[in-house]
Amino acid sequence: GIQVEQSPPDLILQEGANSTLRCNFSDSVNNLQWFHQNPWGQLINLFYIPSGTKQNGRLSATTVATERYSLLYISSSQTTDSGVYFCAVNAGNNRKLIWGLGTSLAVNP
Amino acid sequence: NAGVTQTPKFRILKIGQSMTLQCTQDMNHNYMYWYRQDPGMGLKLIYYSVGAGITDKGEVPNGYNVSRSTTEDFPLRLELAAPSQTSVYFCASSYSRGDREVNEQFFGPGTRLTVL
Numbered sequence: 001g002i003q004v005e006q007s008p009p010d011l012i013l014q015e016g017a018n019s020t021l022r023c024n025f026s027d028s029v030n031n032l033q034w035f036h037q038n039p040w041g042q043l044i045n046l047f048y049i050p051s052g053t054k055q056n057g058r059l060s061a062t063t064v065a066t067e068r069y070s071l072l073y074i075s076s077s078q079t080t081d082s083g084v085y086f087c088a089v090n091a092g093n094n095r096k097l098i099w100g101l102g103t104s105l106a107v108n109p
Numbered sequence: 110n111a112g113v114t115q116t117p118k119f120r121i122l123k124i125g126q127s128m129t130l131q132c133t134q135d136m137n138h139n140y141m142y143w144y145r146q147d148p149g150m151g152l153k154l155i156y157y158s159v160g161a162g163i164t165d166k167g168e169v170p171n172g173y174n175v176s177r178s179t180t181e182d183f184p185l186r187l188e189l190a191a192p193s194q195t196s197v198y199f200c201a202s203s204y205s206r207g208d209r210e211v212n213e214q215f216f217g218p219g220t221r222l223t224v225l
Contacts, residue, residue: 030212031213041221043199045213088178097142099151101150
């Protein structure tokens with residue numbers, strides 16, 4: 001089945017810094033989503049982005065489907081950005097989301 | 110819209126007890142899912158449903174049962190709880206749109222279950 005790898009596994013930033021998180025996947029996908037899991041465990045939809053580029057405030061994401069990767073950009077990071085960022089994909093007729101192991105982000109004041 | 114709601118938020122069970130985790134969505138989504146998340150891991154699919162009356166197994170269905178009698182509700186039943194079922198359980202829903210399959214999944218707040 002599809003493999004999803006995220007990098008880096010851990011990231012520590014100073015408030016105000018920018019960062020790029022990467023998600024590689026091993027096969028063509030129909031769907032790719034980025035989620036933020038906050039320190040209270042809540043899963044928040046960031047982007048639904050099987051291809052192309054989207055922006056939402058300080059966050060943006062780009063998926064290059066032909067090269068099988070997606071990038072999540074966080075600009076001017078804030079302490080509230082802390083948590084784990086997950087990439088999840090599905091492919092073909094399979095509606096099951098396959099999850100990466102996440103990038104754990106800590107933003108220090 | 111409230112989106113996807115789950116109850117209870119927290120629960121402690123003794124080994125061998127049973128319980129039902131409730132999930133309701135008010136977005137008229139046809140697809141619904143149950144996932145579990147173990148510490149430090151991504152989510153694993155337990156069961157899913159493509160519409161009322163239709164359910165199917167995911168990756169880790171053993172020890173669980175589901176039913177889908179309405180579009181809105183998708184309860185997850187644990188029979189004979191075991192310590193291995195200690196986890197955080199998330200319910201999700203999604204929709205299909207037109208000819209192109211769209212599977213953007215929306216998640217509830219989760220239920221934290223401990224089995225002692």
